[in-house]
Amino acid sequence: KQEVTQIPAALSVPEGENLVLNCSFTDSAIYNLQWFRQDPGKGLTSLLLIQSSQREQTSGRLNASLDKSSGRSTLYIAASQPGDSATYLCARTGTYKYIFGTGTRLKVLA
Amino acid sequence: ETGVTQSPTHLIKTRGQQVTLRCSSQSGHNTVSWYQQALGQGPQFIFQYYREEENGRGNFPPRFSGLQFPNYSSELNVNALELDDSALYLCASSLGIRTSGTSGELFFGEGSRLTVL
Numbered sequence: 215k216q217e218v219t220q221i222p223a224a225l226s227v228p229e230g231e232n233l234v235l236n237c238s239f240t241d242s243a244i245y246n247l248q249w250f251r252q253d254p255g256k257g258l259t260s261l262l263l264i265q266s267s268q269r270e271q272t273s274g275r276l277n278a279s280l281d282k283s284s285g286r287s288t289l290y291i292a293a294s295q296p297g298d299s300a301t302y303l304c305a306r307t308g309t310y311k312y313i314f315g316t317g318t319r320l321k322v323l324a
Numbered sequence: 325e326t327g328v329t330q331s332p333t334h335l336i337k338t339r340g341q342q343v344t345l346r347c348s349s350q351s352g353h354n355t356v357s358w359y360q361q362a363l364g365q366g367p368q369f370i371f372q373y374y375r376e377e378e379n380g381r382g383n384f385p386p387r388f389s390g391l392q393f394p395n396y397s398s399e400l401n402v403n404a405l406e407l408d409d410s411a412l413y414l415c416a417s418s419l420g421i422r423t424s425g426t427s428g429e430l431f432f433g434e435g436s437r438l439t440v441l
Contacts, residue, residue, distance in 0.1 A: 316364070
């Protein structure tokens with residue numbers, strides 16, 4: 215069964231901390247790995263897309279890495295801010311569909 | 325560039341009724357995917373349309389059906405609503421490549437919140 219697991223399920227940190235969110239998947243035959251942010255009751259906002267041939271992507275304070283051999287991806291958030299508080303979801307693609315994890319709920323305390 | 329838009333944003337139905345949700349894809353995108361997200365869960369894939377044809381389907385019963393139009397907008401129809409259909413329904417558009425079977429980067433709308441009483 216193709217599964218995506220995200221650890222931790224919830225995380226609370228003080229403002230300014232650097233943090234790492236983890237995503238693991240069981241099927242290494244992926245095409246893309248995409249990270250999303252979701253605010254309560256809202257849709258998903260794309261943060262970073264890592265294509266299968268890539269190892270990492272960076273955007274501002276965010277850096278995502280992909281290690282297909284170990285079935286893992288990490289999202290690194292530098293110098294966290296209260297505005298980063300949201301649920302972060304990772305998703306891997308197969309042929310036509312994305313399979314999502316259940317997300318990490320992040321709260322950054324001012 | 326116009327993003328993905330969905331309508332309606334919220335709706336309430338009763339068991340047994342039918343509902344139609346609508347989605348306009350992002351400009352230049354030819355593929356629309358629909359996902360169901362229950363509270364506290366990750367989105368679950370319902371189906372995908374590529375150039376007006378169903379290109380893949382998740383583990384959802386036939387009462388979940390869809391359409392894609394020539395302008396690449398899409399509808400999700402759910403018949404005989406059940407209480408468990410209460411969820412956030414998300415539409416995502418992308419630039420798909422049929423020959424390789426891959427799905428490009430997904431861009432989501434804000435979703436339609438369906439409550440079934």
